[in-house]
Amino acid sequence: xxxxxxxxxxxxxxxxxxxxxxxxxxxxxxxxxxxxxxxxxxxxxxxxxxxxxxxxxxxxxxxxxxxxxxxxxxxxxxxxxxxxxxxxxxxxxxxxxxxxxxxxxxxxxxxxxxxxxxxxxxxxxxxxxxxxxxxxxxxxxxxxxxxxxxxxxxxxxxxxxxxxxxxxxxxxxxxxxxxxxxxxxxxxxxxxxxxxxxxxxxxxxxxxxxxxxxxxxxxxxxxxxxxxxxxxxxxxxxxxxxxxxxxxxxxxxxxxxxxxxxxxxxxxxxxxxxxxxxxxxxxxxxxxxxxxxxx
Numbered sequence: 132x133x134x135x136x137x138x139x140x141x142x143x144x145x146x147x148x149x150x151x152x153x154x155x156x157x158x159x160x161x162x163x164x165x166x167x168x169x170x171x172x173x174x175x176x177x178x179x180x181x182x183x184x185x186x187x188x189x190x191x192x193x194x195x196x197x198x199x200x201x202x203x204x205x206x207x208x209x210x211x212x213x214x215x216x217x218x219x220x221x222x223x224x225x226x227x228x229x230x231x232x233x234x235x236x237x238x239x240x241x242x243x244x245x246x247x248x249x250x251x252x253x254x255x256x257x258x259x260x261x262x263x264x265x266x267x268x269x270x271x272x273x274x275x276x277x278x279x280x281x282x283x284x285x286x287x288x289x290x291x292x293x294x295x296x297x298x299x300x301x302x303x304x305x306x307x308x309x310x311x312x313x314x315x316x317x318x319x320x321x322x323x324x325x326x327x328x329x330x331x332x333x334x335x336x337x338x339x340x341x342x343x344x345x346x347x348x349x350x351x352x353x354x355x356x357x358x359x360x361x362x363x364x365x366x367x368x369x370x371x372x373x374x375x376x377x378x379x380x381x382x383x384x385x386x387x388x389x390x391x392x393x394x395x396x397x398x399x400x401x402x403x404x405x406x407x408x409x410x411x412x413x414x415x416x417x418x419x420x421x422x423x424x425x426x
Contacts, residue, residue, distance in 0.1 A: 136197040137170035137190065139208075140415045144168075149403040155380045156296050159370055164293035167412060177419045185426075192422035197414070203268025204414055210261045210268070210336060211410025215403075217332040250330075251306040251396060252318040256356050257332045258298055258406065263355050264339050265410065269417050275341035275351065277358050284362045290412040297405045299366055300377045306396030308374060309367070312360050319353045327352075 134142075144150060145168050153164060167173050174186050174193075197204045263280045272279055287295060303311035324345035327333055333340075333348075342348030366372075378395075 136194055136204075136208075136411075136415060136418060139411050140168070140170040140173055143408060143411060149405050149408055152301070152381070152399065152403055153293060153297060153405055153409070155383065156293065156300060156377075158380055159296045159300065159372065159377075160292050163288060163296075164290055164409075170415065173412075173415045174419050177416055178423055188426055189419060189422045192426055193415070193418040196418055196421060203271060204418065206339060207265040207268040208410065208414055210265045210339065211414075212407045213335050214258050214261045214332055215405075215407040217335055248307065248314075249318050251302065252311075252315040253322070253327075253330055254332065254400070255298070255302045255307070255311065255315050256319060256352050257330065257336070258302060259359060260340060260352050260355050261336060261406075262294070262298070264336075264341075268339075269414070273341075274339065277355055280355075281358050281362065284359065289416065290409040294406060294409040294413070295366075297409075299363060300372065301396070301399050301403075301405070303363070304367070304372060304374045304377055305399070312356065312363050316353065316356055316360070319349070319356065322349060324349050 143166075145166065150166055153166070157164070165176075167176050170190060171186060174180065174189050178186075178189065180186055180189070196202060263277065264274050266280050266283060267274045267276050270279075284295070299311075303315075307314050327349050328337075328345050337345075337348060340348045340351060342351040381395075
C-alpha cells in the first residue's frame with residue numbers, strides 16, 4: 132500500500148460534497164455517524180483513552196496489524212477504494228448514455244455505453260458484494276460467508292451503518308426506485324457471465340470474489356443480494372424511505388429535478404467517494420478495537 136492507515140485517516144476530508152451527502156442521511160440513521168478525522172483523534176474517540184503513552188501503543192499496534200499482509204485489512208481497503216474509483220467511470224458512462232438519448236446527433240453514444248438502469252443495478256450488486264467480502268477480510272473469515280455477513284448487519288452501527296444507508300439511498304432508491312432490490316435481482320438473472328466480465332468494477336475486484344470463474348461469481352453475486360433482500364427492504368420500510376424523501380433532504384444544498392434522477396445518480400457516482408471514506412473509518416475503528424484487546 133502506498134499510504135499507511137494513519138496517513139489515510141489523517142488525510143480524510145472534513146468537508147466537501149461526500150461529507151455533505153452523508154450528513155444529509157442523518158435522518159435515515161440519526162446520530163449514527165460522526166465524521167471522525169485524524170488517527171490519534173479516532174483512537175481517543177473509540178477507546179476513551181487520554182493516556183498519551185497508551186494511545187501511542189494502541190496506534191503502533193493498529194499500524195502493525197494493518198501492515199501484516201497475512202491479515203485482510205489491506206484487501207478490505209483496496210475493495211473500498213476500487214468500487215469508488217470505478218463507479219466514477221460508471222457515472223460518466225451513464226451520463227453519456229443519457230446525453231445520447233436527448234441529443235439526436237449523439238445517438239451513437241447509446242450504442243457504446245451501457246444501459247444506465249442495468250449498469251446501476253449491477254453497480255449496486257457489486258458494491259454489496261464488496262462490502263460482504265471486505266467484512267470477511269476484516270474479520271478473518273472465509274470470503275463466501277454470506278450467512279455471517281447477513282447476521283452481522285443487525286449489529287452494524289456508526290460509519291458501517293452509514294455506508295449501507297448510502298448504498299440503499301444513493302445506489303438503490305434514487306437510480307432504481309422503491310423496488311430497487313427486486314429490480315436488481317431481475318437484472319442479475321438475465322445477465323450473462325460475459326456481460327459481467329465487461330463491467331469495469333467486476334474486472335478489477337474479481338480476484339477477491341468467491342466463485343469458480345465468471346459464471347460462479349455471477350451466482351455468488353446473485354446469492355449475496357438475495358440474502359440481504361430482507362434486510363434492505365426492512366431498512367427501507369422501517370424508516371419510511373422513498374426516493375422523494377431522500378431527494379428532499381438533498382435539496383438543502385443542491386438543485387434536484389424530479390425528472391432528472393438518472394442524472395443525479397450518475398453525478399453522485401462521479402463526484403463522491405462515500406464507500407472509501409467510510410470504509411477507511413471502519414478499518415481504523417476495527418484496527419483500534421483489536422489493538423486495544425491485544426494490548
